[in-house]
Amino acid sequence: MLMQRRSFPFRFAIPTIALAALFLPSIATQAQSTKDRITDLTDQVKLLTDMTQRLQSTVDSKFGVLQHLVEQSTDSVNQMNAAVAGMQQKLNAQAENSSGKLDGVSGQVQSLNDSVDEMKSRIGKLDKQLQDIQAQLQTIQSQPAGGAPQPGQPLPGSGTIDQNQQPAPDAGQAQAPPLKETYQSALRDYNAAHYDVASSEFSDVLRYYPHDDLAGNAQFYLGEIAYKQQKYRDAVKAYNAVLEDFPGNPKSPAAQLRKGLALIQLNQKDSGIHELRSLIQRYPQSPEALQARSKLNAMGIRIAVR
Numbered sequence: 001m002l003m004q005r006r007s008f009p010f011r012f013a014i015p016t017i018a019l020a021a022l023f024l025p026s027i028a029t030q031a032q033s034t035k036d037r038i039t040d041l042t043d044q045v046k047l048l049t050d051m052t053q054r055l056q057s058t059v060d061s062k063f064g065v066l067q068h069l070v071e072q073s074t075d076s077v078n079q080m081n082a083a084v085a086g087m088q089q090k091l092n093a094q095a096e097n098s099s100g101k102l103d104g105v106s107g108q109v110q111s112l113n114d115s116v117d118e119m120k121s122r123i124g125k126l127d128k129q130l131q132d133i134q135a136q137l138q139t140i141q142s143q144p145a146g147g148a149p150q151p152g153q154p155l156p157g158s159g160t161i162d163q164n165q166q167p168a169p170d171a172g173q174a175q176a177p178p179l180k181e182t183y184q185s186a187l188r189d190y191n192a193a194h195y196d197v198a199s200s201e202f203s204d205v206l207r208y209y210p211h212d213d214l215a216g217n218a219q220f221y222l223g224e225i226a227y228k229q230q231k232y233r234d235a236v237k238a239y240n241a242v243l244e245d246f247p248g249n250p251k252s253p254a255a256q257l258r259k260g261l262a263l264i265q266l267n268q269k270d271s272g273i274h275e276l277r278s279l280i281q282r283y284p285q286s287p288e289a290l291q292a293r294s295k296l297n298a299m300g301i302r303i304a305v306r
Contacts, residue, residue, distance in 0.1 A: 216246030
């Protein structure tokens with residue numbers, strides 16, 4: 001039994017060695033191939049790592065440039081916004097200054113118009129007096145020589161006059177203040193900014209002389225006083241009275257201009273713009289139409305000049 005156990009491995013040793021000799025080259029070849037593959041994979045991984053690093057570096061560089069461009073663009077936009085805001089403030093200041101200058105010019109033009117209106121009224125009254133005198137002279141000249149009135153006798157149609165007796169004043173006119181003096185005093189008080197006194201005097205002109213040409217002017221200045229006191233609703237009512245009750249008054253263009261401005265002050269811009277457009281259409285060559293165009297242009301509303 002001992003001999004059999006010892007001889008068994010020896011019997012199988014030769015075939016085993018032979019088989020190992022056959023497979024060892026194949027195993028060695030496979031090991032070398034695996035090693036080469038691992039080496040190739042390692043090289044590829046290293047190459048990919050290098051490419052990733054270069055790509056990351058490029059992305060970082062591009063991102064830095066892009067971030068710098070964005071910062072420059074933001075600074076440019078901020079500077080542009082600041083410049084636009086500055087220009088807007090300058091435009092608003094110029095518009096306010098222009099509006100104030102226009103108001104001053106409007107007041108001067110109105111004063112000139114008042115002077116012209118007063119001169120026209122005086123000339124009209126002088127012309128009427130001359131016509132009356134001429135008519136009386138013609139009446140006297142047309143009488144026959146024997147029909148001349150004797151001294152102490154009244155003129156025809158004049159009635160008997162007692163030279164020691166003064167005509168009785170009319171009860172309604174006794175309390176009425178003189179028109180010219182009252183109106184001129186009201187203008188002086190208005191120009192001196194004594195608005196309460198001027199308002200009372202202009203109201204007297206309207207109360208006692210509602211059909212006189214100066215009544216429309218007095219109504220207009222009541223609107224001006226309300227406008228200067230920032231009572232824009234009262235001003236609109238006064239200007240409406242000028243336009244409705246005194247349609248042919250020389251103050252009508254100025255009343256419509258100031259009505260439009262008062263409506264704008266009341267935040268009724270559509271109505272105010274409508275009034276200014278209507279003024280330009282009705283009185284295209286008037287100084288008030290020029291002021292209306294300037295106001296609309298300042299508001300960004302372009303009006304074609306005809």
